[in-house]
Amino acid sequence: xxxxxxxxxxxxxxxxxxxxxxxxxxxxxxxxxxxxxxxxxxxxxxxxxxxxxxxxxxxxxxxxxxxxxxxxxxxxxxxxxxxxxxxxxxxxxxxxxxxxxxxxxxxxxxxxxxxxxxxxxxx
Amino acid sequence: xxxxxxxxxxxxxxxxxxxxxxxxxxxxxxxxxxxxxxxxxxxxxxxxxxxxxxxxxxxxxxxxxxxxxxxxxxxxxxxxxxxxxxxxxxxxxxxxxxxxxxxxxxxxxxxxxxxxxxxxxxxxxxxxxxxxxxxxxxxxxxxxxxxxxxxxxxxxxxxxxxxxxxxxxxxxxxxxxxxxxxxxxx
Numbered sequence: 308x309x310x311x312x313x314x315x316x317x318x319x320x321x322x323x324x325x326x327x328x329x330x331x332x333x334x335x336x337x338x339x340x341x342x343x344x345x346x347x348x349x350x351x352x353x354x355x356x357x358x359x360x361x362x363x364x365x366x367x368x369x370x371x372x373x374x375x376x377x378x379x380x381x382x383x384x385x386x387x388x389x390x391x392x393x394x395x396x397x398x399x400x401x402x403x404x405x406x407x408x409x410x411x412x413x414x415x416x417x418x419x420x421x422x423x424x425x426x427x428x429x430x
Numbered sequence: 431x432x433x434x435x436x437x438x439x440x441x442x443x444x445x446x447x448x449x450x451x452x453x454x455x456x457x458x459x460x461x462x463x464x465x466x467x468x469x470x471x472x473x474x475x476x477x478x479x480x481x482x483x484x485x486x487x488x489x490x491x492x493x494x495x496x497x498x499x500x501x502x503x504x505x506x507x508x509x510x511x512x513x514x515x516x517x518x519x520x521x522x523x524x525x526x527x528x529x530x531x532x533x534x535x536x537x538x539x540x541x542x543x544x545x546x547x548x549x550x551x552x553x554x555x556x557x558x559x560x561x562x563x564x565x566x567x568x569x570x571x572x573x574x575x576x577x578x579x580x581x582x583x584x585x586x587x588x589x590x591x592x593x594x595x596x597x598x599x600x601x602x603x604x605x606x607x608x609x610x611x612x613x614x615x616x
Contacts, residue, residue, distance in 0.1 A: 311601065312569075314538040318550055319569045328463035329477060333455050336484050340448050343485060 436496050443491055451491075455484055458501060462508045468566050469512040469559040479515050483508040498580055502573065506581045509563055516559055537604045553603040561596035568593045 442450040462483050467476035486507050487494075494503055541549050554562055560582070567578045578593075579586045 311536065311538050312597075314546065315550075315597075315600075316569045316571070318546055319566060320571075322547065322550075323461075323464050323468070323566060323570055326460065326464035326467055328459040328480060329473075332459050332463070332477070332480070333452060336455055336459075336481055337448070337452060339481060339485055340451060340488050343488060344446065344448050 432500070433496050436494070436500070440492055443488075448488070451484075451488055454500075458504050459484070461501065462504055465505060465508050465563065465566065466512050468554070468562050469509070470516060471555055471562075475515060475519070479508065479512045482511045482515070486511065498577065502577045502580055505567070505573070506583075509581050510583075512563075513559060537601055537608065540608055541604075549604060549607055552607055553600055556603050557596065557600060561592070561599065564589065564592050565596050565600060 439450050439454065459480065463476055463480040466479035466483070467473065470476045470479060483504065487504060494500075538546060557565070564578065564582065567573050567581060573581070575586050575589055579589045582589060582592075584592065
C-alpha cells in the first residue's frame with residue numbers, strides 16, 4: 308500500500324500543480340470586485356440616515372397641519388416687519404409640505420454625494 | 431512579515447483600494463482553482479467557485495485574523511463554496527459499492543504508467559466531492575491534519591477516518607475499473 312500511496316501522491320501532486328486558472332481569471336474577478344466595492348460605497352442603504360430624513364419630513368408636514376389656518380397677513384402678524392418678509396412667511400407656510408420634502412431630498416442628496424465621494428473606489 | 435502584509439492589505443481595502451487584492455489573487459488563484467476543479471470536476475463550475483471564493487474572501491478579509499495560513503483560509507472558503515455550489519446544482523454522485531472488491535496492495539503495478547492518470551481521473555469521478563477534496567489535501571502534503579480539519583470543519587479524528595475511507599474507496603474503484611477493463615478485453 309505504501310508503494311501505491313507514493314504513486315498516488317506523485318500523480319496527484321503533478322496533476323494539481325499543472326492545473327492553472329484561466330488566463331482572464333484575474334481580470335474577470337477584479338471586475339466583480341469593482342462591482343462589490345461600488346455596492347459597498349452606495350450610502351443610500353444606510354438605515355439611520357433614511358430614518359432621520361423620514362422623521363424630518365413627517366415633522367415638517369405634521370407641523371403644518373397642527374398650525375392650522377394661517378392668518379391673512381401671515382405668521383408675522385403684529386410684528387413690525389416689511390411686506391416682503393410677510394409674503395415670504397405666507398408662501399412658506401402655504402407650501403411647507405413641498406418645501407420640506409424638497410429640502411429633505413436636497414440635504415439627503417448632498418450628504419449622499421459626500422459619502423459616495425469619500426468611498427469612491429480605485430481599481 | 432505575513433501579519434504586516436495582511437494589515438497593510440486590510441488598511442488599503444478599508445480606504446477603498448481594491449487593487450491591493452490583485453497580487454493576492456495572482457498568488458493563490460491556481461491553488462483555489464485546482465481544488466475547485468478537483469471537487470466539481472467541471473472547468474466551468476470550478477471557475478465560478480474560484481471567483482466566488484475570492485469575492486467572499488474580499489468581503490470578509492477584515493475578519494481574517496491571521497490565526498491560520500492565508501492558504502488554509504482560502505481553501506476553507508473554496509471547500510464550502512464548492513459544496514454549496516454542487517448542492518445548489520443538485521449534482522449527484524453515484525455511490526460505488528466496493529465491499530465485494532478484494533483488497534489488492536498493488537493496483538498501480540497493474541496499470542501502465544501512461545494510463546495511470548486516466549484511471550485516476552475516472553476513479554475520482556466516482557468519489558464524492560468531500561472525498562476528492564480530503565484526498566487531494568492530504569496527499570499534497572501542504573497541510574497538516576490540523577489544517578485539513580480547519581478547512582473541512584471536521585475534527586482531526588474525523589479527518590483521519592475520512593482520509594482512510596476515501597483512500598480505500600479510491601483503490602477499490604481503481605480495482606473495479608481495472609477488472610472491468612480486463613473483462614471487456616476477454
